[in-house]
Amino acid sequence: MKETFMLFLFLALTFSGFSQEDKQQNEKYGEFHVPVEYYKLENGLKVVLSQDKTSPTVIVAVYYNIGFRIEPKDRTGFAHLFEHMMFQGSENLGKMEFIKLVQENGGVLNGSTRFDFTNYFEIVPANKLETMLWAEADRMKGLDITQANLTNQQGVVKNEVKVNVLNQPYGGFPWLDMPQYANTNWYNAHNFYGDLKDLDAANLEDVENFFNTYYSPNNAVLTVVGDFEPEQARKWIKEYFAEIPKADLPASPDISEPRQQEQKEFVKNDSLANKPAIAIAYNMPERNTPEYYAMGLLDQILIQGDNALLQKKLVDELGYTSNVSGGINYLGNMFNYNGPMQLMFDITYDSETSKEEVVKAVDEVMAEISENITPEMLNNALVKMRSQLYDELGGTFGLGRADLLSSFALFDDDPSRINNLEEKFKEVTPQLMEETISDYLRKTNRTILTVNPLLANNEKTN
Structure with missing residues (x-):
C-alpha cells in the first residue's frame, strides 16, 4: 500500500499545465476555474465530468467511500486487503486481466487505500474511454471471489506489512504510527495495515459482504477528466453503470475525537x-x-x-x-x-x-x-x-x-x-x-x- 499511495502522490504532483480554455477562464474569473458537470444515476452513483482538451487522454477514476478508519472493527486492514482483491477478476475479466487491458491500450493505472476512501484510476488514450468505463462497471457489478484469490492476497498483504513496516528502518513512521498515538477513537487509532491475525481470519463470507456493502454504486463516485465529449460519456455511463443495483449502507461510524487538553x-x-x-x-x-x-x-x-x-x-x-x-x-x-x-x-x-x-x-x-x-x-x-x-x-x-x-x-x-x-x-x-x-x-x-x-x-x- 505504501508504494501505491506514494506513486499516486508522485503522479498527482507532476505538472503538465492547463488547457488554453482553462487559462482564458482563469483570466476571466481572476482565479482558476475547472469545468464541472455533476449528476447522479438512479442507483445513487455520483458522476463528475470535467472536460480538458490539453492532451488526447482521459482519466477514469472510481472512489469508494470506504477507507482505513471506517472498516469493520473485527477486520483491521480489510479496506486495504480489498484494494488488492479488486484486481483478481470480475465477470468478464479474469485475474489481472484488468491491468493487462489498460496496459495493452497504452494506459497506466493504480489504486490506493486512504483514510476515508479507496480509489482506482486509469489514464488512457481518449479513444479508449468506453473501454475503461465498461471495465470499471464490470468489476463494480461483481468480483470473482474465490478462496484461492483470497488466500493469495492475504499472503501478499501480510508480506507487504513485513517488508514495508516490520523489516524497514523507520517502518510506518510517522504516517502509520502517529494516528495510533495521537487519536483516542478506535476508528482513527487502530493499525490501518491490519493485525496479521485479523487478515488471516477473513473468510469468503466476509469478502462477499464487504463487497456487496461498500463497493455499491450508491457508495461511489465515478469521475471522468480529459479529452471527451460529455454527451457521449453520459450515454456510456448510463449504459454500463445504471443497472448495477444499489446496496443498503450501514450507518457511518462516529469517528469524532475529543478536544485534546494535554501534550x-x-x-x-x-x-x-x-x-x-x-x-x-x-x-x-x-x-x-x-x-x-x-x-x-x-x-x-x-x-x-x-x-x-x-x-x-x-x-x-x-x-x-x-x-x-x-x-x-x-x-x-x-x-x-x-x-x-x-x-x-x-x-x-x-x-x-x-x-x-x-x-x-x-x-x-x-x-x-x-x-x-x-x-x-x-x-x-x-x-x-x-x-x-x-x-x-x-x-x-x-x-x-x-x-x-x-x-x-x-x-x-x-x-x-x-x-x-x-x-x-x-x-x-x-x-x-x-x-x-x-x-x-x-x-x-x-x-x-x-x-x-x-x-x-x-x-x-x-
Missing part, C-alpha cells in the same frame, strides 16, 4: 534505525471551517518550501537536520480526507542532538509566529498555496483534478467546491491566523513521537 509524548524503539527521529503533530480544526483554511496557510508558512520557518530554523540556522518533511494528511493532501486529522512534520537528526533541543527550537518558531503574523507573511502563504493548487489541478493529464473532484463529490456532494478553494484561503485574515495559532498550535494540542534507534524491540512506551 502526549511517546517513544518508538526501532532496532533498524541508525538515527533518532521525531514527529510532532497538532490536531486540525474541523474540515471546511475558517480555521481549517487558516491551518492550510500555516502549513505553507511553517513546513512547505525552502523558506518555511521550520526549515529555516532546524536546517539553515541550527543544522539539526537536512530536511523537514510534513503537511496536512500524509496519505494525500488537506482536501481529500473527511474526519479528524493532524498537521504534522518530522525529521531525523544526529545522536549528538537531543530531543529536548529539537522541541525547544520548534517552540521558539511557534512563539515567534504567534506574535508576528503580518499581511506580507499571509500574502506569501497565499502565493504558495495558489501554486500548490495549480500543481494539483494540472498534474499528470488532470489526475490531481480528478482526485479533488472525486473527494468533494464523495464527502461534500459538491465537486464544484474545487472552484471556491482559492477564495476561501483569501478570506483568512491575520486575526483569524492568530486565533487559530492560539487554539490549535498550542502544546496541549500536540503529540510528540520519537524514534529511539538501535534497540532490540519495537514496543511502544510512554
